[in-house]
Amino acid sequence: MNKKQKRYYTHLTIEDRFVIQTGIENEAKKCNIAKMLGKEASTIAKEIRSHLIIKPRKSYSIKPNNGIDDKCIRRDRTPGACNGCDNLSKCKKERRLYDANKAQKEYEYMLIDSRSGINMTTKERRRVANIIKPLIEQRQSIEHILMNHPEVGLCAKTLYSYIEAGVFHDFGIINLSLKEKVQRKYKNPKYKKRKEPVSYEGHKYDDYLAFKEEYEEKMTTEMDTLYNNHSGPYLQTFQFTDCKVMIGKLYQEKTNENMVATIDEYEEILSNEVFKKLFGLLLTDRGSEFQNSQLFEQNKKGKHRLNIFYCDPMCSHQKPHVENNHNYVRDILPNGYPMEHLTQDDIDLMFTHINNTPRRSLHGKTPLQIMKFFYTEDYEDILKAFNLKELEPDEVTLSSLLFKKK
The missing domain is CATH 3.30.420.10 (Ribonuclease H-like superfamily/Ribonuclease H)
Structure with a gap:
């Protein structure tokens, strides 16, 4: 697997978010931004939607039902935000802006919140990751690892759940790392009756x-x-x-x-x-x-x-x-x-x-x-x-x- 392919399975970084913001300001299509970052276009679209800053209309004379059109292709479709628009200072429509710094902070808060139910400190996560990562890379199963490393202190079900939830993502362990998650396409065998010797x-x-x-x-x-x-x-x-x-x-x-x-x-x-x-x-x-x-x-x-x-x-x-x-x-x-x-x-x-x-x-x-x-x-x-x-x-x-x- 090359470096570009590996990017598909990593989270967006602050640098990625600045690339997205610059792309929006230059009216780049989401698919082009995605190609530049080695991501799926749907990932870029979701990132922009999830972290938009909504600013209300400047004039209350523009209302959804008064016959005045509030739609905007640049804002609503491509690139999906108002950053870099020539009419931004004059526009009286609802404005939606993407800010890389704010998006990164929201993402970091989300990580902390999602892990609040995990009964492990960062030091404990690092300790467990240091034990299991090299063994997972050797294609050992979770059961194999836990049988020989009781010091991990977790049962197989809990460890699977933690990996699924991204608890060890910071240490390079993701769900697709697991041996059990790699599946091969099943080929229907073709049978031919043999003559009975x-x-x-x-x-x-x-x-x-x-x-x-x-x-x-x-x-x-x-x-x-x-x-x-x-x-x-x-x-x-x-x-x-x-x-x-x-x-x-x-x-x-x-x-x-x-x-x-x-x-x-x-x-x-x-x-x-x-x-x-x-x-x-x-x-x-x-x-x-x-x-x-x-x-x-x-x-x-x-x-x-x-x-x-x-x-x-x-x-x-x-x-x-x-x-x-x-x-x-x-x-x-x-x-x-x-x-x-x-x-x-x-x-x-x-x-x-x-x-x-x-x-x-x-x-x-x-x-x-x-x-x-x-x-x-x-x-x-x-x-x-x-x-x-x-x-x-x-x-x-x-x-x-x-x-x-x-």
Whole structure:
């Protein structure tokens, strides 16, 4: 976002108001004044209307109903005030003047009045702003910040309300700064029914439910792919549903062989026991890159190593954990973000930050903290295998700025 665009989200300053006054005196149109200040024309019009000084008619012979016209295009439309009018000293109509100094004072009084219900001094506002601003810029959510900074002394609802009301505007924190306020346009997906491959027999979602009923203790790992361009690169993702840790592998091509290569790699570097705990039960969709179940289930020696099942067609909700966790990935790799320059180390760095993000569903704990609890003895080996590490809460960054910090 360039400097001109940023001006749209800042309040008018005393200098801006003098520009408006000068524009009125020179009969400039509101749209031209707005363009000069980098504002919307409606903002300039509202500013002029809100701070006009009304001076009554000089002669009482001019009345609304006596047949004498009291209208004035210059005063009533463009530029919207009488400043600089050649007939100002002689005019007997109602005069409306804009004074930059008076407008600024009225604005300052309005700010004080609007904040009178805020139970914070300027010093307290500055203290809170100094804590939350750098973390908001790292795309951390308000909940994430408050979980790790109880010294803020506010609940999430109150802090949201304060930011909405502009309490921290003076310190550069506005409503649009918040991660939750940035929304992306939703694209209606176009579904195309796939031909049912024979290899899905015995591996359908109903088979998965039956398997889970028999082996309740087995943890499910959900598998998916994510990409920003149909020609690649592609990100193969895994979500361990017991601890919500997510990992991923980057590939230039989305093939069955590449997806299986990830499983082969982890089978080699993890102990047999840990591999079976983490990858012993896979649930994925019916993408062509996953369709050969035998390649996944049997290792290179032909030995059975895991069970894989597939969701029903067009039923991504049957693997909700990996789908929902992709929201964190999208914070860092939004749609359209070029992935061609990324390396596997970049992907591991991204998942390090995602897995160090506390979750409300985990009672304020991070996925890595939960994994450490479940896999205490093997935890360090798992981190090494996935190239992950623990971070301090304030080190977490959930935006593409992460790659610029390297």
